[in-house]
Amino acid sequence: MLRLENVTIQQGGFHLRADFAVPQGAHVAVIGPSGAGKSTLLGAIAGFVPHAGKIAWRGAALPQDPGARPVSILFQDNNLFPHLSVFDNVALGLKPGLRLSPRERAQVSDALAHVGLAGMEMRRPAELSGGQHSRVALARTLIRARPIVLLDEPFAALGPALKADMLALVAQIVAKTGATLLMVSHDVADARAICDQTVLVAEGVAHPPQGTGQLLDNPPPELRAYLG
Numbered sequence: 336m337l338r339l340e341n342v343t344i345q346q347g348g349f350h351l352r353a354d355f356a357v358p359q360g361a362h363v364a365v366i367g368p369s370g371a372g373k374s375t376l377l378g379a380i381a382g383f384v385p386h387a388g389k390i391a392w393r394g395a396a397l398p399q400d401p402g403a404r405p406v407s408i409l410f411q412d413n414n415l416f417p418h419l420s421v422f423d424n425v426a427l428g429l430k431p432g433l434r435l436s437p438r439e440r441a442q443v444s445d446a447l448a449h450v451g452l453a454g455m456e457m458r459r460p461a462e463l464s465g466g467q468h469s470r471v472a473l474a475r476t477l478i479r480a481r482p483i484v485l486l487d488e489p490f491a492a493l494g495p496a497l498k499a500d501m502l503a504l505v506a507q508i509v510a511k512t513g514a515t516l517l518m519v520s521h522d523v524a525d526a527r528a529i530c531d532q533t534v535l536v537a538e539g540v541a542h543p544p545q546g547t548g549q550l551l552d553n554p555p556p557e558l559r560a561y562l563g
């Protein structure tokens with residue numbers, strides 16, 4: 336269980352409150368208007384955004400150090416290093432120093448095969464398509480094998496068919512690993528596709544997860560205004 340207990344975040348004039356739990360292994364969409372605080376919420380869980388209150392995983396408060404948290408996060412811009420090969424970009428998820436044991440090298444190859452990039456290990460990011468770029472970033476996030484996976488609109492720049500492929504891949508991998516997924520998206524179809532629960536972030540509150548279908552079929556006023 337990921338538990339946010341009386342969490343409050345303040346950034347300049349912006350405030351956000353959150354008090355809810357996410358069951359282990361749940362797949363949760365995070366939706367809401369632009370600027371409502373979706374990225375901020377993920378940043379607090381990842382340890383990059385200061386907050387009051389407690390965030391706990393399986394009953395224990397998360398450590399202060401973001402690197403020590405049971406969390407891996409994938410942002411929209413993918414952050415691949417242009418001078419490193421695909422292999423090394425993924426290997427960074429395991430070892431920042433890139434000194435890998437044979438077992439770890441095999442793990443990197445497995446992760447790349449998993450996202451459909453076997454044989455592309457030695458390419459540089461500039462030699463990849465947009466979809467392949469996203470796959471490398473996803474492999475790097477997932478190879479960390481952290482039990483909480485946070486995705487912040489990672490596929491927003493992809494066309495609809497590629498995005499659907501990547502979402503299906505995410506759903507397949509998190510189901511296999513049992514990871515707890517929180518995924519920010521502006522496209523409610525993404526939420527419907529792979530997240531049975533949804534956290535609505537609006538008007539200073541990150542609401543407890545609700546059934547995605549139920550929420551989107553009967554949206555409260557703040558969500559209706561956003562959906563248009």
Ligand SMILES: Nc1ncnc2c1ncn2[C@@H]1O[C@H](COP(=O)(O)OP(=O)(O)OP(=O)(O)O)[C@@H](O)[C@H]1O
Pocket residue numbers: 346347348349367368369370371372373374375376
């Ligand atoms: N470092 C910062 N200092 C002060 N305010 C910030 C900082 N970062 C973000 N904010 C403000 O916090 C609020 C929430 O931003 P956040 O990026 O979390 O929203 P969001 O819901 O993810 O938006 P979007 O959908 O547009 O990406 C915004 O009002 C933003 O201007």
